[in-house]
Amino acid sequence: MSGSITIRFRKESGQQIEVQARPGISVMEAAVMNNVSGIEAECGGACICATCHVYCDQVTEGVLPEMSGEEDDMLDMASAERRATSRLSCQLRVSDKLENAVFVIPENQF
């Protein structure tokens, strides 16, 4: 795939999955299209179910869009512990700035 971006998903157990993602789609969609389990994304990216929660690594520092109030509210109610690096992956767009970024998937999304 030309122009695709490599991003990685890591389970808290340590297992890591590398995927090639097309710029412009969301990180959640990249996970779903590559059968990454643990990203449930029940609502399909409408920012309403909080089941695509991820923890972001340092590659993403300063390159992710600012969090909307809505995402902030949903993360407060996410099933797994909220951390400073928590985001909803449906709200993050894949771009070249995310090359080699790692997203850690929490143990549970419900």
Add this chain to the structure above:
Amino acid sequence: MSAAVIIGASHAGVQAAASLRQAGWQEPVILLSAEKDYPYHRPPLSKGYLAGEKDEEQLLLRAPDFYREQGIELRLEDPATSIDPVARKVVTRSGSFGFEKLLIATGSKARPLPLPGAGAQGTFTLRSMMDARALRDGMRQASAAIIIGGGFIGLEFASTAIRHGLDVTVLEAQPRLLSRSLPAALADFIRDRHVSSGVRFRFGDQVAAFEVSGGRVTGVRLGDGQVLAADLVLVGVGGEAETALAQSIGLDLAAGGIHVDGHGQTSRPGIYALGDTAAFHNAYATAPMRLESVQNAVDQAKSAATHIMGGNAPLVAVPWFWTDQYDLKVQMAGLARPGCTEIVRGDPADGAFSVLQLEGDRLVASYTVNRAADHMASRRLISEAPAVNVALASDASVPLLRAVKAAA
């Protein structure tokens, strides 16, 4: 034959297949779809897809190779045509499949409007990817749209169409929008948001016919004879459960759907019904009802898969639902009950507020506009049912979860 056969690769059907595998079902899983497209999310069809913000790949529920990897035999364009409940087999367009467990997830279909001129070119309904493709193409050639029915589909399409540059008129037979699903304060707020973007509304009119010329729709004729011109008409007057197969084998029906228990099981053991097509007496409802929502589809599928595997996890989830129109995210949780009291949190003039419905001092339903935290808190309060402090709940500056009375 010990397969699980799922009729309908809807959100419910796909979730059931995935949940069965997750729960350790070792036998074949056959997922029958009438459609030619890989299973997809329906809610974005009226929103992001039509607006051109999402393409078809982004709508997929799962990657195409998910099904093979999970050992799920997804059979596209192979609809079930009959069920033999004694021989326990399903006949499809291509052949027949024996089952040990049968899951009916046939969803719902757009209610037709059987009026003169129905089906003319330029008239649409919106349920499926095929519908959405046709409507998207229709929008490109159209200049004036009439939407029959001011429900969620119609209003979502209105918000997309007006931003696309179409002239948009919504015809609603009732005196106000969404009278069965939203409190008046919220429905009127949504109407005003549409009006401010240029959408016109007509309330209380009957539609008598589609005006057609040369096979193409040219407008809508009202009951009083008045003709409104349009080159695109979307009919959004609700959905009906697809129950024909269930009826053919005598399954009990309720509220227009297939009557199921908390495990999704129908009146015939080993046969389940899930999602839009199922009617269930939810713990939050006063009678069996159908719920057309992603949440209900997913949760019913999980309960059924658990039950099939010998477990016991009947559906107890608080129903929730959402709609996106313009910059408004409207989220609903719980179910209204007759005789509820209503409180408003926040000021509609700020563009973000919530309407809460209480029975006594327990929260039973919540409707929020751009207040996601209230929505999420409501789901918890409806489920756990603590006594709510009305004064605190009315104060939008107090987090809703704190608006509970101290335990006695």
